[in-house]
Amino acid sequence: MSSLPLLPDLLSELAAKALRIHERLCTEYGCPIAFFHSHDALSELVSSLLSHRTRNASSGAAFRQLRTRFPTWEAVRDAPCAEVQDCISAVTWPEQKAPRIQQVLQRITVLRDGALSLDFLKTLPVREARDWLESLPGVGPKTSAATLLFSDLRMPALPVDSHHHRVAARLGLISENVPVGPAHALLEAQLPKDWDAQRVYDNHEVLMLHGQRCCFFRSPACTRCVVLDLCPTGQARLASARSPQASEPEPP
Template sequence: MSEDADPDEGDPEPAENISGGDPSASSFAAFDAAEAGTRAEEVVNRLGDLYWQKTYGGRDAFECLVRTILSQNTSDVASQPAHDALMETYGEDSEATDLAGALADADHDELADTIRSAGLYNRKADVLISVADRVLADYGSAAEFDAFVREEDPEEVRPVLLDFGGVGPKTADCVLLFAGGRGGVFPVDTHVHRIYRRLGIAPADADHEGVRAVLEREVPAEKCGFGHTASIQFGREYCSARKPACLDGLDECPMSDICDRVGVDVESRAVVDPAEATLDAD
């Protein structure tokens, strides 16, 4: 999921969202909050009450991979038109029978121009063509790649995705979550990385993989999906990088009573990355 898309006002997480695909595989579902076993679970429970509790899955794995690559280092406002243009030219809206085959055969400059709105379009065109070549070489088609992502053990799928050039941990985990519908996968973007270190749930100096390890250990598998998407929304609305809501009063943030505010000094209104706060303390 990209970091900057605004939710629909009347329905903040509609059935047709970043996961796309079969609505029955990506639908609202209530989870019993009960008594949280960890502080991380308590945060996710509150986010579920504040925003949404949703299961994910159902998107074609290769298209999900393409879409997530397009969203790297940009917003949905920029990447969505690029995705739509790509699908019209090379995907289901074109005469192509297989998206991977169409992208593998694509002219680099034409593809780059098609996805220009996503930014870094030359590099992303390189990555998309390379990934499409790899999928065809290893699986024969986008459909067979989709079956691999959905059916094989995530512990086998994730290293394969990470071995694709231009695919990092967040991209791999988004494919596992939004296409594979895998429980227990908690993708870590910049919002998630910031929030859970600021809360004091993950170590202040943890990298993205370190935060992911903590969350996937301490949040029940069935809550990781909406935990990821709701955390992103919480990061936009309350726990932003430069001006978290607590600066305007602790009662402005629904997590203030369970937050360590690492890197946030409410009195001086100074805000730094949690890792920098730890260095200063030393």
């Protein structure tokens, strides 16, 4: 499997499997899952940029500090870069993220004829809205999807984080050699086209939660996995552990 378009039969098979996994994980983790906040789209974009390779607690603290220091995003855009960097010092690479956030705010201002808002994205199809966001410096598939889905726009775009990606690869929904970026399109194509933002959010959340609570990066808890029968990686791992050869010492 690659990031190239899939044959219709294979896509249909994967979509059916993805739906079974979704339904079982939703039972396990309790869908629908409440959205964790309701930022406006511009605030969500900045929050997402801050969160890259940073723990949620640290990026959240940096976001709150930024909003406390500056009353508007226009003020952040026009502030000395050193002041912005000081506000977000809790995140990874603040020296890169501060100028990047200001570049993004400046670019939006230019593209929107002086208006610093992303509310207009609600009028666009999801794909067009994502393309518009991804034309901004430093904005990739995960950030564009998070901006549309997590914000008060509530548009059905699927973000894929590292936990989501790991679980999907182990389940065989994507190949393990597909990077996170291209995985967005592959995994989103497996979801029903008529799903609303809540169902797309649930899908993201349950796969992420499964990665955090069961399908760990090291030593996944396969024996208590509710989708083990759908997981070729887990089945192979347990079969290897049961194999007599696995416990026999090598001959001298």
